[in-house]
Amino acid sequence: MVVKIISFLFVFCLLQPLSAQAQTSFMDLWCEYGGKGCEEGVSHKTPYSSRPKAAPAPVQQKVQPKPVVKPQSVVAPSRPTVPLITRNAGLAQAKGVVFGRYYALVIGNNLYPKLPNLRTATGDAREVGRILKGSYGFSVTSLINASRDQIITALDEYRKILKKDDNLLIYYAGHGWLDKESERGYWLPVDADKNTRSRWVSNADVTDTLKALKAKHVMVVADSCYAGTLTRSADEDLSGTRGLKLTERPAGYVETLVGRKSRTVLSSGALEPVSDQGGGKHSVFAYAFLKSLRDNKDMMDGTQLFGKVREQVLLNARQTPQYSNIRFAGHDVGGDFVFLRRDQ
Numbered sequence: 001m002v003v004k005i006i007s008f009l010f011v012f013c014l015l016q017p018l019s020a021q022a023q024t025s026f027m028d029l030w031c032e033y034g035g036k037g038c039e040e041g042v043s044h045k046t047p048y049s050s051r052p053k054a055a056p057a058p059v060q061q062k063v064q065p066k067p068v069v070k071p072q073s074v075v076a077p078s079r080p081t082v083p084l085i086t087r088n089a090g091l092a093q094a095k096g097v098v099f100g101r102y103y104a105l106v107i108g109n110n111l112y113p114k115l116p117n118l119r120t121a122t123g124d125a126r127e128v129g130r131i132l133k134g135s136y137g138f139s140v141t142s143l144i145n146a147s148r149d150q151i152i153t154a155l156d157e158y159r160k161i162l163k164k165d166d167n168l169l170i171y172y173a174g175h176g177w178l179d180k181e182s183e184r185g186y187w188l189p190v191d192a193d194k195n196t197r198s199r200w201v202s203n204a205d206v207t208d209t210l211k212a213l214k215a216k217h218v219m220v221v222a223d224s225c226y227a228g229t230l231t232r233s234a235d236e237d238l239s240g241t242r243g244l245k246l247t248e249r250p251a252g253y254v255e256t257l258v259g260r261k262s263r264t265v266l267s268s269g270a271l272e273p274v275s276d277q278g279g280g281k282h283s284v285f286a287y288a289f290l291k292s293l294r295d296n297k298d299m300m301d302g303t304q305l306f307g308k309v310r311e312q313v314l315l316n317a318r319q320t321p322q323y324s325n326i327r328f329a330g331h332d333v334g335g336d337f338v339f340l341r342r343d344q
Contacts, residue, residue, distance in 0.1 A: 176224030260335030
């Protein structure tokens, strides 16, 4: 009997449709047919609404891809360019006399971010370098719009490569300055600031370098304001500092010049401002210097060159070129720089 009731209830539960209001549970039917364990007055109906509803599936939010941040390129601070010193100088000799090898460092500065620009300095330097190389056989290194680091580095390079019989000419065209309190002159590279001397090149910098060079002859040609501060004295008659007249060539003259050490400077003026123009595309001093080099057909020493340059400048400008040995740089009395024309 019990088995029949259970079977009936099981089939009934499978066939009974689900009501929207309530659903009769298995225990209700069991108790209704006298099943054991039922208490009177207790309903075993489970409201449909009380059944736990399945939790809604979570809505998956679209994850926005993070923007790809490209790494910024780090620009390294610029370093001063190390000048490449040309070393292709050939041995110069004439009339049985060996003059050694000739080198030239040519500097021309026009563009000054913190100072007034110049007009002719770079053009002067390029033309000087061209004539020294083409007509006189110099190995030329040119620094155009050069910084202080580039100038000092180039001078240091010449300390390494020059030999005892070599010749070096340093040509500078650019701004110059005189510190009246210390009585010291300066070259002003393109990175110079008028309010601080940290980027200036002093006479002491040049003199110390010239003294340390192994070269037999060194000549500085300075076309800048107050360039005369490199000479022994801006007031003495410099044309006779070596005891030789400009046209005099005694016996053994060439051998004496070549055999003695010289450290000389040819400046465009004394303790005074000098002109940046007056020679067409060149300064009045550069024009006279270039013309004297072109007019020479054989051999010319520094004193003779000075006489020609000085005469032309005095006729065309209110500045007086100077020529003398450089103070405290190791000059031997009687020595001089020699220009030997090699394309004739």
